[in-house]
Amino acid sequence: MMELQTIRSVVTSHPSGDARFASLDDTIAHYKAEPTALIQVLHAAQQLFGYLSPDVLRYIAGKLKLPLAQVYGVVTFYHLFTLVPRGKYQIMVCRGTACHVRGAQLILERLSQQLGIKEGETTKDNLFSLHSARCIGACAMAPAIAIGDDVYGKLTPDKVPKFCQKDLKKYT
Amino acid sequence: MNATQTITLTINGKVCEGRAGQTILEVATANDIYIPTLCWMKDRSPWGGCRMCIVEVAGSPKVVPACATPAVAGSQITTNSPRLHNLRRMTLELLFSERNHICPICPMNKGDCGLQHQAYLHGVDSIRFPYLYPALPMDVSGRYFGLDHNRCILCTRCVRTCDEIEGVHTLDIANRGERNLIVVDMHATFGTSETCTSCGACVAACPTGALFDKAQTYRGKLHTCTVVKTTCPECPVGCGLAVYTRENRIVEVFGDPESPLCAGHLCRKGRYETWAEPRRRITQPMLRHNGELKPVSWDEALAHIRRVRDATPVWESVLLASPRLTNEAGQAIHRVADKLDRVGVWLAPNEGALVEAPEPLADVRRQLTEADAFILLGVQPSRDHGLIASYVRRGVRQRQARLIILNCRRSDLDRYADIAVREVSLERAFWAQVAEVLRDVQRPVLLYGTEAMTPIGVAVLERLLAVFEQKASGEAPALIGLPIGTNSIGLVAAGLEAVEDVGSWLDAKPVRYLHLVLGDDHTLGERWFEEKYRALMLETLDLLVVQASYESPLTAHAHVVLPACTWAEKTGTVTNFEGRTLPLKPVIPVRGQARDDAAIVEAVYA
Ligand code: SF4
Ligand code: SF4
Ligand code: SF4
Ligand code: FES
Ligand code: FES
Numbered sequence: 001m002m003e004l005q006t007i008r009s010v011v012t013s014h015p016s017g018d019a020r021f022a023s024l025d026d027t028i029a030h031y032k033a034e035p036t037a038l039i040q041v042l043h044a045a046q047q048l049f050g051y052l053s054p055d056v057l058r059y060i061a062g063k064l065k066l067p068l069a070q071v072y073g074v075v076t077f078y079h080l081f082t083l084v085p086r087g088k089y090q091i092m093v094c095r096g097t098a099c100h101v102r103g104a105q106l107i108l109e110r111l112s113q114q115l116g117i118k119e120g121e122t123t124k125d126n127l128f129s130l131h132s133a134r135c136i137g138a139c140a141m142a143p144a145i146a147i148g149d150d151v152y153g154k155l156t157p158d159k160v161p162k163f164c165q166k167d168l169k170k171y172t
Numbered sequence: 173m174n175a176t177q178t179i180t181l182t183i184n185g186k187v188c189e190g191r192a193g194q195t196i197l198e199v200a201t202a203n204d205i206y207i208p209t210l211c212w213m214k215d216r217s218p219w220g221g222c223r224m225c226i227v228e229v230a231g232s233p234k235v236v237p238a239c240a241t242p243a244v245a246g247s248q249i250t251t252n253s254p255r256l257h258n259l260r261r262m263t264l265e266l267l268f269s270e271r272n273h274i275c276p277i278c279p280m281n282k283g284d285c286g287l288q289h290q291a292y293l294h295g296v297d298s299i300r301f302p303y304l305y306p307a308l309p310m311d312v313s314g315r316y317f318g319l320d321h322n323r324c325i326l327c328t329r330c331v332r333t334c335d336e337i338e339g340v341h342t343l344d345i346a347n348r349g350e351r352n353l354i355v356v357d358m359h360a361t362f363g364t365s366e367t368c369t370s371c372g373a374c375v376a377a378c379p380t381g382a383l384f385d386k387a388q389t390y391r392g393k394l395h396t397c398t399v400v401k402t403t404c405p406e407c408p409v410g411c412g413l414a415v416y417t418r419e420n421r422i423v424e425v426f427g428d429p430e431s432p433l434c435a436g437h438l439c440r441k442g443r444y445e446t447w448a449e450p451r452r453r454i455t456q457p458m459l460r461h462n463g464e465l466k467p468v469s470w471d472e473a474l475a476h477i478r479r480v481r482d483a484t485p486v487w488e489s490v491l492l493a494s495p496r497l498t499n500e501a502g503q504a505i506h507r508v509a510d511k512l513d514r515v516g517v518w519l520a521p522n523e524g525a526l527v528e529a530p531e532p533l534a535d536v537r538r539q540l541t542e543a544d545a546f547i548l549l550g551v552q553p554s555r556d557h558g559l560i561a562s563y564v565r566r567g568v569r570q571r572q573a574r575l576i577i578l579n580c581r582r583s584d585l586d587r588y589a590d591i592a593v594r595e596v597s598l599e600r601a602f603w604a605q606v607a608e609v610l611r612d613v614q615r616p617v618l619l620y621g622t623e624a625m626t627p628i629g630v631a632v633l634e635r636l637l638a639v640f641e642q643k644a645s646g647e648a649p650a651l652i653g654l655p656i657g658t659n660s661i662g663l664v665a666a667g668l669e670a671v672e673d674v675g676s677w678l679d680a681k682p683v684r685y686l687h688l689v690l691g692d693d694h695t696l697g698e699r700w701f702e703e704k705y706r707a708l709m710l711e712t713l714d715l716l717v718v719q720a721s722y723e724s725p726l727t728a729h730a731h732v733v734l735p736a737c738t739w740a741e742k743t744g745t746v747t748n749f750e751g752r753t754l755p756l757k758p759v760i761p762v763r764g765q766a767r768d769d770a771a772i773v774e775a776v777y778a
Contacts, residue, residue, distance in 0.1 A: 054358055057358055058358070062587070065587075065588070067335070067340070067341030067342070067344070067367070068357040068358045068366065068367060069341055069342055069343055069344035069355055069356065069357050069358070069367075070341060070344050071358070072344065072346055072355055072357065072358040072359060073344035073345050073346050073355065076346040076347045076348070076355075077346075077347070077348050
């Protein structure tokens, strides 16, 4: 029996047969599997899969012939990339100076308590994930949080439970 | 600019000569001017990250890192000034404040640590910044070494060493800014890494106590050890070892920077298996009495062997040696061969043809460092000749050398291959592909091993050479044969019979007296019992003499056990794959009553 892998010329796709990998292969082929295209390929993968799982990263490293550690280093360098699935909606708690001095930390803690997730995690129903951000440009409303384009301001820790029961219900 | 062109510049008022293309640091060092460094390391690409090596260049307001700045002809450089001293001191204080550098409880304390050394040089007696001390994890999952992130100064010496010397790139820096952390693969540990070869080069490169060898930790300062240079006993590459000892114990083993092939780098076997594995040492002769091995004197043991030998005809007496023995032990065995029916050396399957009078090789280092293609045929460098595997990885990853792997087992090298085939077919289409990959290759190297000596292997080799003959340009491949046994070549040359199949060798005629000369072989004792001769041995022998340094299932079954010196205790030579004769030098005194293999053989057959 002959087992032939002419790795640089024959393209073998991911064994799962997941169509998203075929699409990723197209991107990789577009960049001729050049290692210098790593960022573009990672970007495409995140668009396809929503996040960069170890499986996806290992696949990309193999295709671009890059060391795992190097790929991981790049992924963790850019805030744009995420290693864990993000919720459908991302709750961004502002931690810019204005919000910070008005108790952003307490808002974050209260939200975390209410949603049952820590910063960086995603709710079980995959709806929300909790993050913090630098100034989101709503200092007048500090402390502020943003969900997509929606900004909620002048929060206090005590308003958080009501916010979760009412405002968050709009997101499905 | 011509790389050999001489340039002149002034450093600290002294006129210095250098070559175009050299860095300021290189020119200064060549002119005996010291510039402090931390992240710089010889034979690694410059990083320019720690800023210890900053210097002033006349006419420029900025200071520049000497390790990463090319020397410019005519420039005037200052390497020490109050300003530089203050900046360096501040850099050091920042490093100390960042993580845990409480020296008294660090294994690198008192003279081995690059960071501490610089702190002394710059009079850092207090830190003006608040300590951050984030609680960082420690990875002690590796067999031989650990990583304490709390001591890491993110100099990337380990990262560059792993990438550029071992050629693997297991390590990198994850995250950004103050959350930077050295990472193994994709946040694995050394114990679970998919890529780390445990070569320990990163540990040797680390200037602080972040990466540390477990067996060396808290055994005292390295720089006050006795250092003896000898030869690695683990494979036929024969890398040079620099062995550090204190109070007659081995404290650390590094590669010898002056050794021509390894240039200071080693594989896991040389760096750790030589000394950092727990093995039970045999230190006195033992004789089986009422079913149990009991310590006896050399005289008693030898007298007992003589009594049995006197009652055993020569034609029923054989001696089998490990391929790790020295040439001198091989010659001693050959001298007493007439007192035995057969004397053999236990080789790997198909190794015989590879070690019988091979042509000496010349210029191997140049061939390996300049190759633009590697073809591996029936050889397992990652497993058997770690240093050679690092040359292959470097070639492929740094010089984009082609890599064709034929009839080899799976290994990490497959990942870099253009073609990797377990069992080659002799079809035309396949060879057309091989020819295509090799089309523009100018300086190919063909590494072949025991599996190239089978009939199929030889057929493949012929087809391969035919491909090269038909090529329009390029040199014929440099042929490098790699045996498995450390000194298989030397022992066969000394006149020992090449034995590939011990079972049938022993079965060929009745054997009643068997002398196994294992020396410090730490695998044969186990291997013996994996194979089929076990029953034969124990049932039919009148006397089984096992001469060994370490306890094994085999010594446990012997009638007589004779304690042999280890590589670290003996004097002698081995012949490596190039045909070079390399010296083994005693590093520590002989343990207990152990004796040199050659002396034991002489005494037994006197
Ligand atoms: S031990 Fe060798 S392979 Fe493993 S991380 Fe260190 S340098 Fe790399
Ligand atoms: S582990 Fe050692 S060599 Fe690696 S970056 Fe940290 S201090 Fe430098
Ligand atoms: S390659 Fe061989 S000689 Fe070199 S360190 Fe490894 S085992 Fe020893
Ligand atoms: S600081 Fe929070 S919006 Fe600007
Ligand atoms: S030694 Fe030059 S920047 Fe580190």
